Amino acid sequence: MRCLIVHNPRSGFGSDAVFAFERELVHAGDECLLRELGDGFVAEEALADAEDYDVVVLSGGDGTVxxxxxxxxxRAVTTCVFPSGTANLLFANIGNSPEPSALARACRWGDTVRCDLGEVLWRTKDGEQHRRGFSIMAGSGYDAELMNAAAPNKRAMGEAAYFMAALADPTPRVVHYVIEIDGTRVERDGIACIVANNAMIQGDIEIIPGCVMDDGLLDVIVLEVGDAVQLVRPFLAGILDRKGKGIGRPHIESFRGRDIHVSASVDIPMQIDGDVIEGTVASWQARVLPGANNLVVDGLSRYRDPNARTTPRFPVDEELAFPK
Structure with a gap:
C-alpha cells in the first residue's frame, strides 16, 4: 500500500496522534509519505500527486481539511479524514471511530462512500470573485462574528472560546435576508443565514434534523431571533432532543436545495467552516457538489453501506478490535 498523509501541525492543540496513526497504518513493504503543510499552503499543490497513492489522509482542523x-x-482518490483540529466537526459527522488504530485499519479495509461538498462563491468590494469549498457550513452574520471573536483564544481555550465570544456579544445585529433556493425566493429577518452540508455541532446536536452529506442537497438555516438570549430556547431544545425529532428547533427555520443565493441588507462578515474571510459581503452563492469525495468509513459510520466489502483491500491485523 502507498499512503500520503497531509498534515497541518498548527491545527488544534498540536496533537501527535497522527504519528500513532501512521505507525498503525504502515505494514512491512508499504510506503508512506508524511507531508507537513506550511503557512499559506496551496491545497492544489499539496495534493498534485494524490492519484499516485492508494490512500490519502487529510490531518488538520475543519478549515484545513x-x-x-x-x-x-x-478526483478518484480514496481519502481518510483524520481529526487533528479543535472541534473536528466533519469527522464527528462522518462518525468513524476516533482511535488512531481503528482509523488505520479502516484505511486498510477500504470501505468508502461518495460524499457531497459545498462550494461558496462571493465577490469583494473591488469586484474580485472568490470561491472555496466547505464540508460543514458557510454563513454570514452572527456565526461569522462569533468565529472572528473566538479566533484569538481558540488555540488556548478550545471550544470554550466560542462560548466566551457569545457571552461578550449578547445583542447581535438583525439583518434582512433575501434568499433564493433553486429559484424560489424567501425573505427573512434574523441574526445569521447559514448553508450546511452537515448540521451536527458540538455535543452531537443536530441543528437541522436529517441534514446529511450524501443526498446531493444543502440545508439553508436562518436564525430568526432578535438577540442572543433567544438562542437559549433552541440550545436547550438541542440538549434535550439532540436529533430534533421531538421538540424541534424554536427560532430556527430551514430550507433545502442545490443552488442557494443569499443577499443581506448590509455588508456583514462571512465564515467558511470556521474560517472568517477577509472583509465583509452583502451577497454570496452556495451550491452542492454531489458525490465530490470518496471518503473512508468504518462500521460506526452511518454512511457505511451495510453491503460493503467483506474482505480487506489491504492486509489487516485481525487481532485488533475494530467495528466491522
Missing part, C-alpha cells in the same frame, strides 16, 4: 477536500473534489 475542507480546503484539501475541495482540491480533491471530482
Amino acid at each position: 475542507s480546503s484539501l477536500l475541495y482540491a480533491l473534489h471530482g
